[in-house]
Amino acid sequence: MSTAAAAAEAGQQHATAEAAAAAVPPAAVAAAAAPPFDFAACIPRFLHWVDFCNSGAAAAAADEFxxxxxxxxxxxxxxxxxxxxxxxxxxxxxxxxxxxxxxxxxxxxxxxxxxxxxxxxxxxxxxxxxxxxxxxxxxxxxxxxxxxxxxxxxxxxxxGIKAYGVHINGYVTLPDGSKELWVARRSRSKPTWPGKLDHIAAGGQPHGLGCMENVVKECEEEASIPTELAARATAVGAVSYTSLQPAGLKRDVLYCFDLELPADFAPRPQDGEVEEFMRMPAWRVAEIMTTSDEYKENCNLVIIDFFFRHGYLTPDMPGYLELLRGLKSGDMS
Amino acid sequence: MSTAAAAAEAGQQHATAEAAAAAVPPAAVAAAAAPPFDFAACIPRFLHWVDFCNSGAAAAAADEFxxxxxxxxxxxxxxxxxxxxxxxxxxxxxxxxxxxxxxxxxxxxxxxxxxxxxxxxxxxxxxxxxxxxxxxxxxxxxxxxxxxxxxxxxxxxxxGIKAYGVHINGYVTLPDGSKELWVARRSRSKPTWPGKLDHIAAGGQPHGLGCMENVVKECEEEASIPTELAARATAVGAVSYTSLQPAGLKRDVLYCFDLELPADFAPRPQDGEVEEFMRMPAWRVAEIMTTSDEYKENCNLVIIDFFFRHGYLTPDMPGYLELLRGLKSGDMS
Known part of the structure; x- marks a missing residue:
């Protein structure tokens, strides 16, 4: 089986710099292939990612810094x-x-x-x-x-300086209302998290730039998304965490943005940070988060926030409030 | 000027039990009438509502209970x-x-x-x-x-028992992408918060009923929303607060739902809890929250959460994170 066929079977659609538009099959096909998927069963693993990203919380609370x-x-x-x-x-x-x-x-x-x-x-x-x-x-x-x-x-x-970033959920709504997310695979030659899965675009928030300007800049640099399209990104909230790193305490606030993209648009790698883009049903992204550590860790939190806001997680699922609270475990200021 | 004309001038659309469908003018008219509105300027007042609903937080922290x-x-x-x-x-x-x-x-x-x-x-x-x-x-x-x-x-x-509720943001997306919210005015004969503004539907979460079942039930009872339409409601998160009441400590978690409604649908009062329904641009709802105390207080928090998730509030606005954090000030468990 070819790589493309294997990916299709796994509910993924690929877009590389070479063959972007051609790689996007009709949306209805992917939707029809979606199996029933149990998001409730993902919650323990999602809580694990919250804990993982908050490895420094106890140290900060215990005045170890x-x-x-x-x-x-x-x-x-x-x-x-x-x-x-x-x-x-x-x-x-x-x-x-x-x-x-x-x-x-x-x-x-x-x-x-x-x-x-x-x-x-x-x-x-x-x-x-x-x-x-x-x-x-x-x-x-x-x-x-x-x-x-x-x-x-x-x-x-x-x-232990507070660091702010912008993280963009790039997604497509299919005719049946289900959603597919664009997923980036980071370049294997990148010094940080080589080969890991990532958002369609994300970046640190440098001094002197507005958050929305930064979103537009990162969308262009990382995914070749034109300004007029990137400008449609919607601010939807933030997640925060405190992680322990060899250097010290990483205290991050990630501003979350949703960018709904046309079904016929495909992002293309541009600045060498991304190896390829894939489009996957939301359930497939949840499955990857639940069964692997393929995602850059903090991306999990932003995608869980997406699952909350788009109804994939519901109050009747055990752990709902604990997980929702956990997304804002860091210093939200 | 008639009441209807005055309401139209204020960017509102009315729907009573008697004249529901007729009262909904073409969506584009209301959108075109929307003035520029400064959501950033609302944040101090929104923070006031968070504080108001958390009047019991200090008492709980100080072990007064x-x-x-x-x-x-x-x-x-x-x-x-x-x-x-x-x-x-x-x-x-x-x-x-x-x-x-x-x-x-x-x-x-x-x-x-x-x-x-x-x-x-x-x-x-x-x-x-x-x-x-x-x-x-x-x-x-x-x-x-x-x-x-x-x-x-x-x-x-x-x-001081924890109480859970479901609160539903009923809204319409206009052709230009802007949103209008359905607003209920509570019956003036209701013992609690008579005459105050409220969501299209909301209710306490009783024992033995699923949250989504409760949403469907409240939508039917309070706003005559048919089951198949109410079932489209999407779970989108929760807000929490701790308020001080004459009786004691009210520790509430409100599960938030978004219900996008067709432009030609109008809710109708049914069980006597609601006097009338009005459809208003999001900016007009924000204006009411900012300039009056017309809303039942805890509704403000659920609507602020709506404003966060739909991009009306953005990270570049001072107070963004403080307000976002404030929406989950109560015991989120």
């Missing part, structure tokens, strides 16, 4: 060993209660950003911070606060 | 004065740590239900519990738990 404050406002969480290293830059960091504070002589956002960047250059040289992105994240207590300072994205987990 | 446990599982919160009254029934209630427990000799759900009902009869006779509904709520720690006992709905706030 030190607060980093700026002018009395908490903007980060530091591993004690990393905090000790930062204290070796006494012009920039100093002890403050049980935690660390940015030196009060650094009075403006610009001064703080420059001082922290200087420290990061040293730590980067030592190999302590890897995977430089040349992208600045704001250090904030809450999303709409004026940033205390800006910091290189690769350093954010070391400092 | 006593726990009621059954077999070690917490199912209720009691005002100290009410707890003292219950202790005058020593065969049914007894002290347990800092709170009260149902007497352990009451071993089954049936025994507990009967014993509590006996106490309630006495308290009802004393006028301590009013507004008898003849509807049984389960006393549970979480929705899918086996009920510790069943209790008359009117007594639920006195015992």
């Amino acid at each position: 030190l607060l980093l404050t700026v002018g009395g406002s908490a903007v980060g969480f530091l591993k004690p060993s990393f905090a000790e290293r930062l204290l070796q830059f006494p012009d920039v960091f100093r002890r403050d209660g049980g935690g660390l504070a940015l030196h009060p002589s650094l009075a403006t956002q610009q001064q703080r950003t420059a001082a922290v960047a200087g420290v990061l250059e040293v730590l980067r040289g030592e190999g302590l911070i890897e995977g430089w992105r040349n992208e600045l994240y704001p250090a904030v207590r809450a999303f709409h606060d004026e940033p205390a300072f800006l910091i290189e994205r690769a350093a954010a987990p070391h400092f | 006593l726990l009621l446990t059954v077999g070690g599982s917490a199912v209720g919160f009691l005002k100290p004065s009410f707890a003292e009254r219950l202790l005058q029934f020593p065969d049914v209630f007894r002290r347990d740590g800092g709170g009260l427990a149902l007497h352990p000799s009451l071993a089954t759900q049936q025994q507990r239900t009967a014993a509590v009902a006996g106490v309630l009869e006495v308290l009802r006779g004393e006028g301590l519990i009013e507004g008898w509904r003849n509807e049984l709520y389960p006393a549970v720690r979480a929705f899918h738990d086996e009920p510790a006992f069943l209790i008359e709905r009117a007594a639920a706030p006195h015992f």
Whole structure:
């Protein structure tokens, strides 16, 4: 059996850069092939993904990290060993209660950003911070606060800086009302999560860009979705989690967007981040999430949120409220 | 200007039992009349409604209520004065740590239900519990738990029993993609919230009925929506809150449903609970919520959830995450 035939049998439709439009069969065929699928049975595994993404919640609750404050406002969480290293830059960091504070002589956002960047250059040289992105994240207590300072994205987990992203559910509604999701397979040469399944488009929220502008940008860069089509994306909420990473605490808020696409549109890889796009019935996506670890982990939460909002999960299913609550386990601010 | 003309000018469409279909003008007219509306400016007032519905959160957090446990599982919160009254029934209630427990000799759900009902009869006779509904709520720690006992709905706030409900957003999508909501005005002779605005249908979740069955039942009883149409309602999540009432602590979880209705369908009052139905652009509903207290208070939260899921609120609006978090302030279990 060919790969295409195997994929079709599994309820998938493929679109590569070479053969995008041709790979999309009539929607009704896929819908007719959908077997009865038990979403209730997925809930324990969905709860597992919530727990997986919140691996840092207990550590944060148990005060295993030190607060980093700026002018009395908490903007980060530091591993004690990393905090000790930062204290070796006494012009920039100093002890403050049980935690660390940015030196009060650094009075403006610009001064703080420059001082922290200087420290990061040293730590980067030592190999302590890897995977430089040349992208600045704001250090904030809450999303709409004026940033205390800006910091290189690769350093954010070391400092436990809150990170915001936009994640887009690209989907198609079939004539029978059922839905199919576009699924990306990440490039196997990508340094982060190579070969994992992902949304049609997603990205970190850099400083100085509106969320909707970012959605349009990511849709274009990752999936060749034209601006006028991407602009139809609808803000639908957010999920949040606190995960423990080797570097420190990753405190993420992902803004969720739904982008309903025409049945005859197929995304195409563009910037080398995506290897291929596949279109799958919602039940097939749930099945993959339930029976494998193929998805980039945090994507599971955004797709579970999609399942909640589109009626695939219902109150009569045991675990419904626990799962719904779990999607917002992180610091939603 | 006639009432109908005034309503039309305010972006409303009316449907009474007498003149339902005739009162629905072409959808495009209402859409064209929609002025630009600033949903971001509504957020402070929306946060007010979250706070309003969570008037009991601080009291619960400050341990101003006593726990009621059954077999070690917490199912209720009691005002100290009410707890003292219950202790005058020593065969049914007894002290347990800092709170009260149902007497352990009451071993089954049936025994507990009967014993509590006996106490309630006495308290009802004393006028301590009013507004008898003849509807049984389960006393549970979480929705899918086996009920510790069943209790008359009117007594639920006195015992701080968790209460679950189904709330249905009835709406129409216009050809330009904008949405209009069906709004009910509660009968002015109703004992609870007379004359207030409400959803197209909503109701408490009684014991022994599935949520979707309850949705269909409430849609039929309150708005004359035929079963086959009501069955299209989609589960889309839940909101929760903890409010302080004269009787005690009201700990509610409202399951939210979206019901997209055909443009030519008009609900009709049936059981005397609703005085009239009006169809209004989403912006007009937001305006009413923002400038008045016309809505039954907890409905605001369900409609705000609708605004989140349908893209009326966006991450670039200050207060977005605080409001989103606030919708699930209660015990989501």
